[in-house]
Amino acid sequence: xxxxxxxxxxxxxxxxxxxxxxxxxxxxxxxxxxxxxxxxxxxxxxxxxxxxxxxxxxxxxxxxxxxxxxxxxxxxxxxxxxxxxxxxxxxxxxxxxxxxxxxxxxxxxxxxxxxxxxxxxxxxxxxxxxxxxxxxxxxxxxxxxxxxxxxxxxxxxxxxxxxxxxxxxxxxxxxxxxxxxxxxxxxxxxxxxxxxxxxxxxxxxxxxxxxxxxxxxxxxxxxxxxxxxxxxxxxxxxxxxxxxxxxxxxxxxxxxxxxxxxxxxxxxx
DNA sequence: AGCTCATGGCGAG
DNA sequence: TCGCCCTGAGCTG
Numbered sequence: 179x180x181x182x183x184x185x186x187x188x189x190x191x192x193x194x195x196x197x198x199x200x201x202x203x204x205x206x207x208x209x210x211x212x213x214x215x216x217x218x219x220x221x222x223x224x225x226x227x228x229x230x231x232x233x234x235x236x237x238x239x240x241x242x243x244x245x246x247x248x249x250x251x252x253x254x255x256x257x258x259x260x261x262x263x264x265x266x267x268x269x270x271x272x273x274x275x276x277x278x279x280x281x282x283x284x285x286x287x288x289x290x291x292x293x294x295x296x297x298x299x300x301x302x303x304x305x306x307x308x309x310x311x312x313x314x315x316x317x318x319x320x321x322x323x324x325x326x327x328x329x330x331x332x333x334x335x336x337x338x339x340x341x342x343x344x345x346x347x348x349x350x351x352x353x354x355x356x357x358x359x360x361x362x363x364x365x366x367x368x369x370x371x372x373x374x375x376x377x378x379x380x381x382x383x384x385x386x387x388x389x390x391x392x393x394x395x396x397x398x399x400x401x402x403x404x405x406x407x408x409x410x411x412x413x414x415x416x417x418x419x420x421x422x423x424x425x426x427x428x429x430x431x432x433x434x435x436x437x438x439x440x441x442x443x444x445x446x447x
Numbered sequence: 448a449g450c451t452c453a454t455g456g457c458g459a460g
Numbered sequence: 461t462c463g464c465c466c467t468g469a470g471c472t473g
Contacts, residue, residue: 246466247465247466247467248465248466248467249465249466249467249468250466250467251467251468264467264468265466265467267466280466280467280468281466281467281468282466282467283465283466434461435461435462
C-alpha cells in the first residue's frame with residue numbers, strides 16, 4: 179500500500195507512540211522471533227524513513243529495518259493490543275500504544291554499519307531535507323532508459339512509486355517514454371520540485387492528491403469512482419476515461435511489469 | 448470458496 | 461523479462 183510518503187508518516191507515528199520508552203517487541207507469527215528477541219524490552223529511540231525503507235532505532239544500537247513491499251501494512255493504535263488476528267510478523271507494545279506489522283518484504287535487525295549500507299543503496303528522497311537531487315540528475319541525463327522507468331528506480335528517486343510517477347509526469351507535461359538523456363535540466367528540476375511538494379503534502383494528508391486547485395471545479399461533477407488509493411489524481415488508474423484537461427482517453431501500458439498511465443496529447447514526446 | 452488485483456523488489460536466466 | 465515472495469480486499473459465482 180505504500181509509497182514513500184506513507185512510510186514517512188508511519189515513522190513519525192511510531193516515533194511519537196513509542197519513542198523514549200522501553201518497548202515490548204515480539205513476533206506472534208514467529209517468522210521474526212529471533213530478531214524481535216534482540217530488541218525486546220529495549221528503549222525505542224526513534225524512527226525514520228529513507229524512501230520506502232523504515233528504520234526503528236533502539237538504545238542498544240540495533241535497528242529494525244522494515245520494507246513493506248507491495249502488501250505490507252502497519253496498524254498503529256492507542257490502547258491494548260487486541261487478540262492476535264492474522265499473520266503478525268512484528269508487534270510493538272508499551273503501556274499506551276501497540277503496532278502490528280503484516281506482510282512486509284523485509285523485517286530484520288541491523289547494526290549501525292548495516293543500516294548505513296542500506297541507506298546508501300537508495301537515492302535521494304524528495305521528502306528528506308538532506309536529499310541531493312544532483313545525484314539523480316547525473317544518472318537521468320546519462321541514461322537511455324525512459325524517464326518513466328527512471329522515476330521508479332529507487333536509486334534515483336527514493337520513495338517515488340507508481341502513482342507519483344504517473345502524476346508528476348502528467349503535471350509536468352512530459353511523456354513517460356522520453357529517454358532520460360532527452361530530459362532537460364529545466365524539466366528535471368520541475369519534476370524534482372514537484373515531487374517535493376506532492377510528497378510532502380502526501381505525508382501531511384496521508385493520501386495522494388495531485389489535482390491542482392484550479393482544476394478541481396472542472397472535475398467535481400465528473401468523478402466516476404473513489405479508488406482505494408484515495409485522493410484525486412489526473413491519470414493513475416483512469417485508463418479509458420477522459421483526460422480532465424484535454425478530454426482524450428487516458429492510456430495504460432505495461433512498463434517493466436508495472437502499469438503506466440498517461441495522456442499522450444498532454445504529455446508529448 | 449475461489450479468483451484477481453494491488454501504491455515493490457528480488458534473483459535467475 | 462519472468463517468476464516469485466509477502467497479505468488482504470474486492471470482486472465473482
